Amino acid sequence: MNSTNKELYQRNLIDDRQYQLLEAIRTKKIVSLYYELRLMLYLGIMLFTGGVGYFAYQNIGYMGHLIAMFGIGAAIIVGCYFIRKFAKPYSPTEVTVSLVYFDYILLLVSLLIISLFAYVQVYFDLVELLLNWTSFISAAIFLFMAYRYDNRALLAMAITAFAAAVGLSISPVNWAKGTWQLSSNLYTTSIMLGASLTVIGQVSQYKNLKKHFRFTYQNFGLLLYFIGCISAMFDSDYELSYAFLTLVSAGILTWYAWVHKEFLFFIYSNIAVYIAFTFLAFKAVNQLGGDYVVFIYYFPFTCIAYLLLLFTRKSHFAHE
Amino acid sequence: MNKSIIAYNIPELEKKNVLSEAQNLFKSNVLNEEQWGKIQVEFATNLYTPSFTMRVLLFIVSLIGMSTIMGPVGLIVGDIGDTGYRFLSFLLGISLLLFTEKKLIKDKSHYKSGVTEAGIYAGLSFIAFALLGSQSHSLLVYPCVGFLLAAFAAIRYLNLTALVLTIGFFGWMLFQLLSNIGGVAQALMPFIFMSAFGLIYWGSKKVRVKLSAEFLNDQFIILQTISLVLFYLAGNYFVVRELSIKMLGLTLSERQDIPFAFVFYGLTALVPIGTIYWGIKHKSTLLIRVALLTIALSIITFKYYFSLGMPVLTVTVAGAILIIVALISFNYLKQVRNGYTREKLLNNKWSSPDIMAIVASQTLGGNTNNGTTSEELQFGGGKFGGAGAGGNW
Numbered sequence: 001m002n003s004t005n006k007e008l009y010q011r012n013l014i015d016d017r018q019y020q021l022l023e024a025i026r027t028k029k030i031v032s033l034y035y036e037l038r039l040m041l042y043l044g045i046m047l048f049t050g051g052v053g054y055f056a057y058q059n060i061g062y063m064g065h066l067i068a069m070f071g072i073g074a075a076i077i078v079g080c081y082f083i084r085k086f087a088k089p090y091s092p093t094e095v096t097v098s099l100v101y102f103d104y105i106l107l108l109v110s111l112l113i114i115s116l117f118a119y120v121q122v123y124f125d126l127v128e129l130l131l132n133w134t135s136f137i138s139a140a141i142f143l144f145m146a147y148r149y150d151n152r153a154l155l156a157m158a159i160t161a162f163a164a165a166v167g168l169s170i171s172p173v174n175w176a177k178g179t180w181q182l183s184s185n186l187y188t189t190s191i192m193l194g195a196s197l198t199v200i201g202q203v204s205q206y207k208n209l210k211k212h213f214r215f216t217y218q219n220f221g222l223l224l225y226f227i228g229c230i231s232a233m234f235d236s237d238y239e240l241s242y243a244f245l246t247l248v249s250a251g252i253l254t255w256y257a258w259v260h261k262e263f264l265f266f267i268y269s270n271i272a273v274y275i276a277f278t279f280l281a282f283k284a285v286n287q288l289g290g291d292y293v294v295f296i297y298y299f300p301f302t303c304i305a306y307l308l309l310l311f312t313r314k315s316h317f318a319h320e
Numbered sequence: 321m322n323k324s325i326i327a328y329n330i331p332e333l334e335k336k337n338v339l340s341e342a343q344n345l346f347k348s349n350v351l352n353e354e355q356w357g358k359i360q361v362e363f364a365t366n367l368y369t370p371s372f373t374m375r376v377l378l379f380i381v382s383l384i385g386m387s388t389i390m391g392p393v394g395l396i397v398g399d400i401g402d403t404g405y406r407f408l409s410f411l412l413g414i415s416l417l418l419f420t421e422k423k424l425i426k427d428k429s430h431y432k433s434g435v436t437e438a439g440i441y442a443g444l445s446f447i448a449f450a451l452l453g454s455q456s457h458s459l460l461v462y463p464c465v466g467f468l469l470a471a472f473a474a475i476r477y478l479n480l481t482a483l484v485l486t487i488g489f490f491g492w493m494l495f496q497l498l499s500n501i502g503g504v505a506q507a508l509m510p511f512i513f514m515s516a517f518g519l520i521y522w523g524s525k526k527v528r529v530k531l532s533a534e535f536l537n538d539q540f541i542i543l544q545t546i547s548l549v550l551f552y553l554a555g556n557y558f559v560v561r562e563l564s565i566k567m568l569g570l571t572l573s574e575r576q577d578i579p580f581a582f583v584f585y586g587l588t589a590l591v592p593i594g595t596i597y598w599g600i601k602h603k604s605t606l607l608i609r610v611a612l613l614t615i616a617l618s619i620i621t622f623k624y625y626f627s628l629g630m631p632v633l634t635v636t637v638a639g640a641i642l643i644i645v646a647l648i649s650f651n652y653l654k655q656v657r658n659g660y661t662r663e664k665l666l667n668n669k670w671s672s673p674d675i676m677a678i679v680a681s682q683t684l685g686g687n688t689n690n691g692t693t694s695e696e697l698q699f700g701g702g703k704f705g706g707a708g709a710g711g712n713w
Contacts, residue, residue: 003532003534004338004534008338011362022350025666028603029659030656030661030665031660032664032666033605033649034665036612037649037650040612040642043642044638044639044646045643047638048642049639050636050639051633051635051638054635055632266377267376267377270377293395296392299388300391304382306381307378307385314368
């Protein structure tokens with residue numbers, strides 16, 4: 001078989017100019033270092049801000065502190081100069097900036113602002129005073145930068161910082177450790193915050209206000225919501241009510257996500273439905289004083305039945 | 321190439337490959353809508369692949385369904401003893417594979433639909449259980465069985481996870497074999513590993529050219545990347561030293577170094593430099609990426625043994641150097657030089673702004689907690705992200 005480019009060209013599906021470009025790429029006449037350079041920049045910013053932050057954290061004497069603060073401040077000012085120079089005016093739609101590393105400068109400046117803020121706090125003994133506000137203020141700074149300069153990474157940071165402020169940690173790192181169940185009564189917070197974020201996402205869509213932020217909002221929102229629901233199911237005294245709440249809300253979401261082909265959210269709600277349904281089934285068997293041996297049949301048969309059901313509508317989720 | 325080795329229909333795979341390449345070109349604004357429409361008609365394939373997230377769901381559901389099926393079957397047949405269960409497991413495994421191949425792949429044209437993967441993994445796991453049972457064997461038996469089963473899935477079903485496992489089992493097999501032989505074989509282990517994976521890399525390049533099957537691109541990229549990284553690791557001073565002590569029982573007194581330490585110091589330093597030189601010279605992004613990764617690993621290795629005791633300064637300076645080098649390269653490559661450009665030519669199918677946003681929020685310091693100062697977490701977060709981002713190509 002010919003190479004794809006040649007095949008397309010011979011069948012007249014691409015023109016001369018396109019063929020030449022594609023051949024140049026295939027034969028490595030031209031090679032893009034787009035991702036490599038970006039990775040370097042990203043790593044560099046991470047190491048640099050991390051190092052500066054930690055450096056600041058160590059005690060380095062009276063003058064050292066001031067110099068460090070001024071240093072960070074100066075870096076912020078330089079960064080802001082670049083941002084102001086290249087930024088486009090605010091717009092409720094997606095904004096693309098021509099400067100290739102604009103997003104990275106934005107990220108660097110935002111992180112430096114947070115570093116400086118934390119530094120000032122520690123230095124002037126404001127930690128106790130501001131303890132409950134630190135994460136809120138970080139979230140507010142991230143949120144402002146995210147909306148003003150249209151950046152989804154900053155929005156995601158704002159959401160995680162806000163969740164941290166109300167006591168929740170949304171991080172795959174915790175899930176990897178297997179500690180994704182919420183302790184104490186945080187599940188109510190998690191459910192409320194999750195639901196609000198999901199609604200905010202939906203409102204952004206309808207009001208046409210940064211429509212493309214919807215996914216970030218709802219991804220975090222639904223995760224928080226379902227994790228809250230499931231933790232409550234196993235933890236709280238009102239387990240049955242929470243199980244029904246999960247079953248019904250996740251059921252509705254399943255339907256909504258299916259119709260709108262939001263398959264990631266479809267998976268989230270599917271898993272929640274299955275957990276809630278299995279939980280209720282266990283409770284029912286328990287109530288009837290029945291035989292737990294039915295669960296040996298339950299798992300294979302429910303899964304296979306569900307698969308068959310899905311495949312009756314398989315064209316709905318075929319690859320676009 | 322004998323075409324019946326692969327369970328799928330090759331012309332369909334080729335069409336599928338053209339389609340996905342063309343879709344990428346369309347998304348990168350190289351093709352216009354009309355062209356993309358025509359290509360979709362000309363290369364229409366009957367292979368059924370759902371969208372990515374649905375594949376995940378289908379995989380989870382069918383894996384639970386298929387792997388728990390032993391329960392009901394076991395209940396029905398009753399107590400048949402260890403050998404009986406192993407035989408049953410073997411039968412189940414074979415039937416799952418046959419079902420996947422005849423029903424899903426041949427009849428329904430499933431291709432990487434999630435269900436096929438679940439069928440292959442569940443089937444092969446049942447077979448592995450049947451072969452190994454619950455008693456213990458010589459340590460060489462496990463990697464051999466694993467290697468054969470994984471290689472089968474990697475070749476016949478073009479499964480990428482199985483390919484990674486195949487390479488892993490191969491490495492384990494080689495390690496076990498050499499340490500069983502002991503003596504000179506054990507002493508030469510790093511060099512035997514280096515030659516083995518060097519040969520695999522070199523051989524896979526030849527085979528790739530010979531087959532010229534573009535639908536196997538992902539397979540070759542993975543095979544070559546892993547072999548190169550293992551080639552480097554086999555000569556890395558840290559790996560050689562630690563593995564000699566932990567796995568081969570080498571004892572070192574204080575101030576004593578491993579035999580031929582200078583060779584491994586040399587390899588640790590020279591392999592990344594050689595890789596980046598070859599990569600830039602031959603314009604191979606694969607080599608350049610592996611080189612960037614190995615350079616980072618080598619720096620960490622040297623810092624580990626010759627630390628100046630100022631890790632924070634090192635991190636900050638390293639970050640600053642990275643930023644400066646990246647910015648200089650950005651500026652230098654404003655125009656195309658020697659065929660290199662900083663511009664994005666085509667979209668990378670692995671990148672998406674949404675995923676980037678979530679990765680960034682998890683690896684950078686947004687995840688601050690009450691009570692702890694954010695600098696501390698930023699630092700920790702940075703280190704964690706560094707490890708993750710390395711494999712992010």
